[in-house]
Amino acid sequence: MSPVSTPTTICVTGAGGFIASWIVKLLLEKGYVVRGTVRNPDDAKNNHLRELEGAKERLTLCKADLLDFESLREAIIGCDGVFHTASPVTDDPEQMVEPAVTGTRNVIVASAEAKVKRVIFTSSIGAVYMDPNRSHDVVVDESCWSDLEFCMNTKNWYCYGKVLAEQAAWDEAKARGVDLVVVNPVLVMGPLLQPTVNASIIHILKYLTGSAKTYANSVQAYVDVRDVALIHILLFETPSASGRYLCTESVLHRGEVVEILAKFFPEYPIPTKCKDETKPRAKPYKFSNQKLKDLGLELKTVKQSLYETVKSLQEKGHLPVQPTQTDDIHIRS
Numbered sequence: 001m002s003p004v005s006t007p008t009t010i011c012v013t014g015a016g017g018f019i020a021s022w023i024v025k026l027l028l029e030k031g032y033v034v035r036g037t038v039r040n041p042d043d044a045k046n047n048h049l050r051e052l053e054g055a056k057e058r059l060t061l062c063k064a065d066l067l068d069f070e071s072l073r074e075a076i077i078g079c080d081g082v083f084h085t086a087s088p089v090t091d092d093p094e095q096m097v098e099p100a101v102t103g104t105r106n107v108i109v110a111s112a113e114a115k116v117k118r119v120i121f122t123s124s125i126g127a128v129y130m131d132p133n134r135s136h137d138v139v140v141d142e143s144c145w146s147d148l149e150f151c152m153n154t155k156n157w158y159c160y161g162k163v164l165a166e167q168a169a170w171d172e173a174k175a176r177g178v179d180l181v182v183v184n185p186v187l188v189m190g191p192l193l194q195p196t197v198n199a200s201i202i203h204i205l206k207y208l209t210g211s212a213k214t215y216a217n218s219v220q221a222y223v224d225v226r227d228v229a230l231i232h233i234l235l236f237e238t239p240s241a242s243g244r245y246l247c248t249e250s251v252l253h254r255g256e257v258v259e260i261l262a263k264f265f266p267e268y269p270i271p272t273k274c275k276d277e278t279k280p281r282a283k284p285y286k287f288s289n290q291k292l293k294d295l296g297l298e299l300k301t302v303k304q305s306l307y308e309t310v311k312s313l314q315e316k317g318h319l320p321v322q323p324t325q326t327d328d329i330h331i332r333s
């Protein structure tokens with residue numbers, strides 16, 4: 001499936017997003033022809049895509065909305081593969097569930113009509129992890145599914161929507177004979193290509209701006225955006241790839257995250273206190289990323305990824321670059 005003589009054409013839905021922008025960049029670097037769907041090709045927030053190396057020759061941006069089947073069909077027809085990353089990322093049930101689920105069905109139906117070789121769907125750890133009945137000792141892997149009732153009762157509409165969207169993808173792919181492979185990333189961070197700040201990066205940014213005065217007594221799994229993008233491509237290029245791929249590097253307590261940030265960037269007002277110090281510190285859960293390792297992927301460490309996330313936020317003007325004390329001394333001397 002890798003491009004040899006005739007270039008392979010891939011449709012990437014939601015091309016201007018955080019993860020998708022990296023997918024588009026890496027696809028272009030590998031010589032693929034890319035059709036990126038965006039809701040508004042004229043919006044300046046998508047300009048970074050046109051500036052990518054190879055974009056002038058091999059990137060087309062198509063206007064498409066997840067709830068507009070015809071627009072997706074036009075974008076997907078003639079493509080060899082589809083990477084479906086577009087989704088609302090919100091806990092507002094009205095905005096989340098319908099576009100995520102119907103949009104995913106639309107993408108799979110259009111892919112079946114276009115007879116694409118494979119669809120890679122970006123699901124989430126949100127469709128895997130949310131199950132209060134799973135014992136803490138269980139190793140979280142691709143066989144785990146979030147509990148829909150629990151997501152509903154806790155008003156976690158993002159996870160609820162991602163579970164239903166992934167189930168819809170599997171059902172529709174099976175019914176229509178589409179070769180589907182699913183990526184389930186945990187919280188994704190790393191350098192931004194797009195000019196705006198997406199939801200997962202806000203989780204890091206809030207610790208640097210002073211808006212979070214404390215950190216939560218909870219754990220979170222992390223992975224770098226460049227690895228997530230690469231995994232999408234590897235899964236398309238590996239004929240034997242199948243099923244779901246949990247995409248995670250490590251699980252850290254929020255206290256460890258703020259410690260790493262404070263060591264690298266002491267100039268920011270990073271919280272030092274836990275919101276809930278009376279309860280025992282939340283323990284990390286166990287997970288398996290064996291399927292990723294079997295693909296031969298070496299994942300970037302959380303430390304490197306956190307560092308480069310902040311550097312990128314500075315470069316894009318989302319964080320002031322304040323001189324450290326050492327720089328001050330250096331400048332004065």
Ligand SMILES: NC(=O)c1ccc[n+]([C@@H]2O[C@H](COP(=O)([O-])OP(=O)(O)OC[C@H]3O[C@@H](n4cnc5c(N)ncnc54)[C@H](OP(=O)(O)O)[C@@H]3O)[C@@H](O)[C@H]2O)c1
Pocket residue numbers: 013014015016017018019020038039040064065066067084085086087088089099103122123124125162184185186187188189198199200
């Ligand atoms: N970032 C993470 O930590 C993480 C973790 C696990 C899974 N994921 C999944 O990865 C995918 C990409 O996430 P991301 O972090 O890159 O988010 P993002 O930057 O917010 O990108 C989401 C993209 O989806 C598009 N979109 C939203 N609603 C749409 C609609 N109705 N029709 C067409 N396009 C629509 C957005 O387009 P506009 O620009 O037009 O708004 C945007 O380009 C999502 O499926 C998300 O659930 C993300």
